[in-house]
Amino acid sequence: MSNQLEKKNQDTIKKVFKLIRPYMHYLILSLIFAAISVALTLYAPILSGNAIDLILSKGHVDFAGVFQILKKYAVVIILTGVAQWLMNLCNNKITYRVVKDVRIRAFAKLQELPLKYIDSHQYGETISRIITDVEQFSDGLLIGFSQLFTGIVTIVGTLLFMLTINVKISLVVILITPVSLFVASFIAKRTYTMFKAQSEKRAEMTSLINEMVGNQKVVQAFGYGSRALERFDEINADLQKVSLRAIFFSSITNPSTRFVNGLVYAGVGITGALSAIRGYISVGQLSCFLSYANQYTKPFNEISSVITELQNAAACARRVFDFIEETPEIPDYEQAVDLQQADGSLELKEVSFSYRKDVPLLQHLNLQVKPGQKIAIVGPTGCGKTTLINLLMRFYDIDAGQIIVSGHDIQEIKRDSLRENFGMVLQETWLKSGTVAENIAYGREGTSREEIIAAAKAAHAHSFIKRMPEGYDTMIQEEGGNLSQGQKQLLCIARVMLNLPPMLILDEATSSIDTRTEIRIQKAFHQMMEGRTSFIVAHRLSTIREADVILVMKDGNIIEQGTHDELLQVGGFYKHLYESQFAK
Structure with a gap:
């Protein structure tokens, strides 16, 4: 069962990337701006570390050197802001154009489906796939582009910067990292099925509401209101159960990864302090390392939250793709005639x-x-x-x-x-x-x-x-x-x-x-x-x-x-x- 689920997830991801392919130029630009943003963000701690090293002792501060560093720092902040704005612009272009394509394909499929599909499926459920599920997919995709790519680039970039300063302290970070990845992966595998169940229950509720609103005169005429409310309460209770489970599992991701991040920060702090005492690194470099440790762990928190959103988006995307891939009405034969004016026989x-x-x-x-x-x-x-x-x-x-x-x-x-x-x-x-x-x-x-x-x-x-x-x-x-x-x-x-x-x-x-x-x-x-x-x-x-x-x-x-x-x-x-x- 888990293998089938994993295969479906992989198929869904492949289909999402296939949709992104026409906008690959925006994706490349987004990655470039993300790399620039991360590089500048990681360069800032080096500047602050250098500034700290210029503070020799009380009354012995190289103010001219500190002022030069502050000017560089200001330029770095401005360039980082511009790079992040351009990156988000590219991400928005990709997301909303992909979602537009998905909605067009879903609505076009609605026109192609045989009447037996429409007759055998609740209208509200179909509406939920085209509107609600696509909206959820859109949110997940936007968060994925905005935070996932930046987070991954930040992690890789931070490791490279740390390795250039001190290899031994960097190894402490690298050894503790798998624990965070294991925690995030363990939780993510369990949240997909819960978000899928949540999406299905949401569709069931949409269908009931659509049915009641469209036939309110009949509902009131036959006094069905109380029974409709009972049905709503029943579906609402089921939605509450699956939503609570999905939200609970997704919520423990962030605290779990924060705990691991605390271990990383403590490990860097202790190792770095011992190295500074022995004279292997300066106090400015230790400050730089602690800043990197904080920046390194931050993306794990974001990625853990993103994975939760992506699981929800993947579940919704799966339902949308299932709808788009429904067997269409048998097409007309290539040799089919165009009946201009029937004779009535x-x-x-x-x-x-x-x-x-x-x-x-x-x-x-x-x-x-x-x-x-x-x-x-x-x-x-x-x-x-x-x-x-x-x-x-x-x-x-x-x-x-x-x-x-x-x-x-x-x-x-x-x-x-x-x-x-x-x-x-x-x-x-x-x-x-x-x-x-x-x-x-x-x-x-x-x-x-x-x-x-x-x-x-x-x-x-x-x-x-x-x-x-x-x-x-x-x-x-x-x-x-x-x-x-x-x-x-x-x-x-x-x-x-x-x-x-x-x-x-x-x-x-x-x-x-x-x-x-x-x-x-x-x-x-x-x-x-x-x-x-x-x-x-x-x-x-x-x-x-x-x-x-x-x-x-x-x-x-x-x-x-x-x-x-x-x-x-x-x-x-x-x-x-x-x-x-x-x-x-």
């Missing part, structure tokens, strides 16, 4: 499909649709009506059989061009944050205001739009929060009216509209469907009497098909459904 040959392999749904489905026909699909809930629509749009790919549109197998048609030939109005409405006009013209560039108004009039939405504060320029809140369900549905109908593709799908398109407006919309639909192949999913059978063919579905199969009158004469399942709605 459609055929299903022995089509089988199921969401789960162990639960069969559609089996050996056969259907032939002629151009311009109105096909109504009816049946009890869960019989496969919406599933059939999903297959026609290639939101899901069939398991077996063939779906042929305008003489082409839909597997051989580019998805975008296939979907451009269908107009959809669904029971579940969706509106983006933007103006009314932008929502009606969604997906169609270069639409004139006259065309938008004509579409709205055809959908009987023009009158309520004109009553809005700014008419067609009124801003719609997220998910159309400032509109009624019926108004949202009218705007979605206007969106289809604007495009008028050769084939239409109306899935309970008037379910949220009042009876008076529905009669108007039905007239508009009849006009819109004229000469177009239309699929109408409906529970209210009164709306589909004039359909050319009615498909009656049950348990994933078409059990009856024919006109309204033909199916009533048969006296089968359709007649039973019809009479249950219109019983005398």
Whole structure:
């Protein structure tokens, strides 16, 4: 298990460096400025040591020499500040450009993922990966560049400077150093799994909050608030446990390394003092050594803190990379055709499909649709009506059989061009944050205001739009929060009216509209469907009497098909459904 974890960590680090590669010039500059900053910082104790040696005794001080050293000291401080500022500038460039690339890739992956991934994962969990985990990764990366590189360069540089002054005292430092490295490594290995668990629990909490906020009306209507709070408390308690463990282990890193650093400082102090007494080094050199010992140990404290942050960042990066590496939707074939204008013909040959392999749904489905026909699909809930629509749009790919549109197998048609030939109005409405006009013209560039108004009039939405504060320029809140369900549905109908593709799908398109407006919309639909192949999913059978063919579905199969009158004469399942709605 530990080997697998170590391998995953290595893979994550490799992927991070792959992301950094395009910004390698900034990385090189950052290392150069870090080296300059460290070199100047390490040169300062030499100057202070020299100044101490110029203080010979009481009343015997070389003030001229001390003043010259102070001038050099001032220059060193200014140059160190400039080098550190430039280093941080390079680090910020690397970090935020890498994070920008990661976010773009994650959002692009969201567009490529098949609907089965979206349907099988909580929305909040996906949002957490793209936003929260990337943010945590960004913080860890910035701290890593800002402190890790500087710390490593400081350690190496300090050792080299100490070796030039006295080898024996330097050996004391080198011998005690592995203890600090062992402590930091021991703790770091245990914190990764804890931070990973913390990230997963955080995503679970985000998902719950997203779910509750988005459905607050339903939550309050059914009095689910107390149970939602119980669920929140449960997840919050679990998050508290994993967070406390992660924070506890990460917190003991700094005190542990400080203890080791104290040993290093004491070792240098004792050895250096004995050497100074015997005349091997001067008091100024001893002062310089003690300063180096302090500077040498300081990066270990910083690195131990950085390692903790990096473990958190690595756990978050792993989740982001897992998302980015999810299997995308099967791409279109290279030879796939671009369906410019469908003729409206459609055929299903022995089509089988199921969401789960162990639960069969559609089996050996056969259907032939002629151009311009109105096909109504009816049946009890869960019989496969919406599933059939999903297959026609290639939101899901069939398991077996063939779906042929305008003489082409839909597997051989580019998805975008296939979907451009269908107009959809669904029971579940969706509106983006933007103006009314932008929502009606969604997906169609270069639409004139006259065309938008004509579409709205055809959908009987023009009158309520004109009553809005700014008419067609009124801003719609997220998910159309400032509109009624019926108004949202009218705007979605206007969106289809604007495009008028050769084939239409109306899935309970008037379910949220009042009876008076529905009669108007039905007239508009009849006009819109004229000469177009239309699929109408409906529970209210009164709306589909004039359909050319009615498909009656049950348990994933078409059990009856024919006109309204033909199916009533048969006296089968359709007649039973019809009479249950219109019983005398």
